[in-house]
Amino acid sequence: MTESPGSVPYPQPYGAAPAPAAARSRRRWPLALALVAVLLVVLAGVGVVVVRPGPVAGWLGAASAPPASARAAEPDPSAVLAGPDANAPLPTPEGVRAALDPLTRAAVLGDRVNISVADVSTGTALYGSGQDTPTVPASVTKLATAVAVLEARGPAYRIPTRAVAGPNPGEVVLVGGGDPSLAVNNHGFYPGAARLDDLAAQVRTALGGTAPTRVIVDSSLFTGPVYEPGWDADIPTGGFGAPITALMTDGARRDPETARKTADQTNHAAERVPQPDLAAGRQFARLLGLTGDAVAVQRGKAPAAGPSATAGAPAPGAELGKVESLPLIRLVDIMISDSDNVIAECMARQVALARNKPASFAGGAAATDEVIGELGLPAAEISLADGSGLSRTNRISPSLLTDLLTLAGNGSHPELGAIFGGLPVGGWSGTLDERYQATATKAGAGMVRAKTGTLTGVNAIAGLVTTADGRLLTFAVLTDRTPPDTLDETRQALDRISSALAGCGCR
Template sequence: AGGVVVLRPGPVAGWLGDAAPAPTVAPTSEPDPSPVLAGPDANAPQPTPDGVRAAIDPLLGQAALGSRVNVSVVDVTTGQSLYARGGDEGTVPASVTKLVTGVTVLAARGPGHRIPTRAVAGATPGEVVLVGGGDPTLAVDGDGFYPGAARLDTLAEQVRQALGGAAPTKVTVDATLFPGPVHGPGWDADIPTGGYGGSITALMTDGARRDPAVARRTFDDTNGAAARFAEPDLAAGRAFARLLGLGDDVRVGRGKAPAAAGESAGAAPAPGTELGRVESLPMIRLVDIMISDSDNVVAEALARQVALARGQPASFAGGAAAMDAVVAELGLPADEISLADASGLSRTNRISPSLLTDLIALAGNGRRPELAAIFGGLPVAAWSGTLDGRYRVAATKAGAGAVRAKTGTLTGVHSIAGLVTTAEGRLLSFAVLTDRAVGDTDSTRQALDRITGALAGCGCR
């Protein structure tokens, strides 16, 4: 979706930064890749509402879906609604919330935006203040969880050069950019400690993971769960202090960086002087990571970027309010969304299926090319991410390679929203949400896959 508009050298190269230098040796010849998701056919016949109804209506009564299944299907090119059942009803969305997070942060910040982490001179001689800008992917060194992330060891080297021969004596961390609670409202009790969420602070390394190398190695086996620091800002400060040579037993405290006060009269830099800065991957890549890995900590950090861009507090409440405002700016029905967080972990979130399909269609129709960055990380049926092991049985395999979607799961809540190419080449956006599911996880997921697979397998005329 939007591939013709966005996935080309010009804008993406600009969003990602300077292009890599041309190789001096010709690369090894490789065979052309097999297509995974069919591109839209501009001349494909448009499905009819009656055809879509005939394809999916019989599947909405599957027992595993429970008593409430809300659905919306929209033609991406025309924006026409082709099917709605409870389409305007707020439904618990689980992780498909991240589609809204991705679109709103791309609209508010732009695909090329990078999040800074800074070090400044403190108020006392030898004090270095590590200032968090909200980059959840910041690494300690080259063995971080997120490939290509900004690194504290790079920042520490900048600080040493800025200080000349002077040795730092103290590290203070400033994570005040994110005020308010560090855990989201409506989170299940085990979320802060269960490895899928964590404390959301403006300064952290590796999404607050304690051992990023182990987390990376075991990601598939644990479905992304990992042990996390309860106080990520202090953990990052201790790592930075070690990199500056202060030792493992140094005490790191919290504080606020002093405002820059101009030139120093002595050899030491004046309080507030910037000693170094590193910047995150561009926003287009952070959105990819959030969606492809369903990374809850990254999602909450990106919502706070929306808040900062719209003059709101960078908190759970401020992020939700700012996302709501951007949804309205995009011409979408903001009265059909009510958020408490940006990851979908909160059970108090409500989003209508029709808002999701309208949002996906807006991102995919080419009119706002920067928004199409949400599709880069979307799992492909029977191919990647959370859809890798799905759409592989006879009842669902029509969707293999034709469905690209974000999934969501909480106990009793299952959702899927994204894009599907019909058998005749028409691109549709869809959202299927059930928040009263009664089946086991596998049977409910397969019931959802049968619905979207039916759209892939028909011309729906």
């Protein structure tokens, strides 16, 4: 079983970053009080309206954007509410233990409940039970993928999709760069995505009087299997996964327009095509005006880079056009808010490429582990096989997750604050939309912002919660031995834990 999440508004980080600390001991970091001001959207109508200040405008392309013809349009940012009070009283470990101990023993959580709670502004560990034990994280894995790709590539990076001249006049090679959101036209699944029809227009101009005759697909940037061996057998057919190739449109959805219209807050499943790169190539061939047998594209390699296209027939390898994805800061937001597994796998491969590793499941996992270690986090407590969390062989400790969220929120790495914008909000959005409704969990509604993870027998949640005194905490609860047929009860038991933190000062 896989989870099926939804979307959430898009707050952004700000604040001056302190000088990064050199060597940080486990959960005793000298963290600055500068916090992400919009780590939590509070549903009560109080607070100061905040828009995206600081470095975010530059990440979105305000400073050195590519030409308008080569990049997707950006929607206007949404205003959000300000965050909690960083000077609020700090809970005590004794107070947190008194609140949580009885809740962690709920039978529906199974016999392995590993949990970590820490304070964001100081990094102080407040509660732990099996906190350093690597556990199956399911989709909570996406938090590690997000941090790794933002650190390795940077929030402003855009993934290119290129067209170059083939070896013979009129031949066009469509070169995939790993953009999972690429659309065919303005009816795509992802708003503002780069489009093949724009690329086709550039190609026709660059070819001048030479008519397109054939399209070759180069999806060789990604290597290895297109499905991870640790995935459940129903992933390829269940609508939440797809073959991971360097060239695809709309996350490999067969009918993206219908998928977009029918997707709701909790269900983004859709039928996927079995060969996404060839499907994209056929669409591109049609956009170039090819018909009949000429639409039957085949895979190949782009010729070595030649000079830029000029008037007349361009030389083999000459670039005929390029479009670029939304910046990574926005792809990461979509990945987390929608729990988009295909975007997650492509983000992991971007980490691999940035670290000169093979752009494969194994390469992405190894590169993510490497970046986690470079950030001063305990890499021994993370072992990944994929970037989405669909693999049951993934392992992450709860304390690594709270360390990771603390690092992203303490201001020392402002580029990492983008992970918070997509986190679902309790009782409001995404996978938490219909949760925190019961009397025992109402305190968490609007106070919890977290990523969930679900596989059969695995239920996890990790994120942020504001206490009754206004203190911002990070928490992670991972369970990977839950009883069968207790999904709703297990989720409510998890919600009681974060709701207990929201409802008390825990002092």
